[in-house]
Amino acid sequence: MAVAGTSGTGTRSTGSMVAAASTNNVTSFQRRGPRASGADSGCSRLVSIAGTRRSVRNGQLLVSTGLPALDQFLGGGLAVGTVLLIEEDKYNIYSPLLFNYFLAEGIVSGHALLVASAKEDPADILQKLPAPLIDHSYKKECDEDICGHKMESDIKMKIAWRYQLFPKMEGRPVLSSGFGHDYDISKRIPQELIETSKWHGFFLPEKISSTFNVESCSLTSGYMKLLQFIQNIIYEEGFDGSNPQKKQKNILRIGIQNLGSPLWGDDICCAENCDASHSLTKFLYILRALLRTSLSACIITVPTHLIQNKAVIARVTNLSDTVVGLESFIGSEKETNPLYKDYHGLIHIRQIPRLNNLIYDISDVKDLAFKLKKKLFTIEVRENFYV
């Protein structure tokens, strides 16, 4: 709010603003340093990490969710250090798609992955990720770049890929430095990409021991083990800045599927007044604490339609940062409604966090619908035709 005064009265007011600011050794015009959560202790300006970008509003570090359309409605992307909660649709058909997009984006950008599931082996989940759309057929000008760089670089790339050559990064092959890619759902991700990526899997039936452990601190043992696993990975791989030998900073993408379902040992979906009703909320709090102090982003899918206690849903929403709800039309009366005939469901963006800011990027559009085409999952603004 700069009142640029040309008259005498105006300059006095700007003078006071500058004076007040300078006494605090802070001006509002200072370029904001990196807000890398947890790594801000003595960390110099972050070199740009592949697959991330800074928000235009407040310089927040963002990662893509895998769907550029969803990124746009979330204010540019998912902030690093936050949780994206997906409220599953009724038959759990479309939420795994968003989950897979998130993970595929991580592989393509070269991020580390941590996949946790109680239902499916993480290795199988990774096999089913969508393949990135190869767009060299559209971008003709990159052909000579690709040929030229393929000869020079040491990276063994078997796929013709549009990428910008970064100054030599040892070790990790950078597949694409862009932000947000398109994926083809009908094809599986190439095996080479999975093999070159760094991923950790947590499959609950393997980790849980056969002996019954006494539940301590009111968390179910599944959640407890998962939290310890995540904390181990963050600490050992140095995502929280604790390992200064790490030359390259990378993002850890955590994906937890079907959190809160009975497969995790939580009966919050089964009964209205369950014994361990604080298990899920405590888990989310500790997870939030872990994420805020490390360079990671997390996606969680929760079957909120099964949770009978509305208070718990409200608490879960409050403890998450970004909340997106999916409502599919399958089996509901909206399936035959002519207003919705072009779409497969609605997307509700229930919450967007205010991080380091009083305001947030909220789009004006509240009416979003999604459609699953043969190759793409699209999100569109729902158009109303008034008869």
Added chain:
Amino acid sequence: MAWSWEALWEWNAGKKPAQLRVQGPRPCARLCACAECNRSARFIGCGQRNCACALLPRVPVWWVLPSSLRSIRDSPSSHPGPPCVLELGMFPELNNLLNTTPEGAEQGKLTLLCDAKTDGSFLVHHFLSFYLKANCKVCLVALIQSFSHYNIVGQKLGVSLTAARERGQLVVLEGLKSGVDVFFRPREEPHPLQFLREANAGDLQPLYAFVRDALQPVDSGEAAWRCPVLLVDDLSVLLSLGVGPVAVLDFVHYCRATVCQEWKGNVVCLVHDSGDTEDEESDVLLNGLSHQSHLILRAEGLATGFCKDVHGQLRILWRRPLQPTTHRDRSLTYQYKIQDKSVSFFAKGMSPAVL
């Protein structure tokens, strides 16, 4: 009818009146053509010769003034001093509405901030910067966000939390960071957040002990800080972590007894109103706190839904203890819009976007 900049300068004792906030819309918005008024959109009668605001006799200038400035307008020389310090930082408009100044902040009060269907954290930032500017010793129990979040927003509001922490004015308990420590690396000595490790979260006694140690007035001869202030953001997350509502109410009661009664300080806490989600624990907590607080600020989302220009509605309720004059509880309602560095308040239906 209009007063000049010089008169304003005088009664502000040489301090630069950065902005002159007024309640309500500017009646001469469409009429004033002078550069000063148009540029800031807040001045009433800048005193310039060609300012139309001052010249029109039928414009009811006085009803848009804050009440404190009305007397100034009539007799600028007889007023004892500036009624409100309009510094940048905090939300000066909210200070006007609450009729408080950092210098004249009341003591011994429990202020309850609650939000329903919207995010009321801007109120926490306001009170944090307000009390830091008022030279009070502040203990911030930040359970839901990291310290850097408050710091960066505080810088926008004109206070530096890191500097305040270094000079001892601010003590912060970072719930997220110390929660990880307590959870994964438990130690023997009591920790304010040790209820995270316990199966049946008992009480918040260690947390109260932390607050008490942080805000203990130090008898060091020179009176460093004005009064101790406890700021809790927020109490509803304690319910999510397994602490019972009665334990939370006990904690607030202990803090109030120590900080408000004994040390004549203030307590400010934020609670989420769960609305119609039938959260009994949250209702118990909210009702219990509403009963004990002196001032309630309730931020609500608009009943009609989302609006780009009006982010919500703020209801201010002054609750006075039983007095001989038995005032009825005074209540005001304003709508607000949050901007990058401040929040603007206006009467219902008087949003600048609407007018």
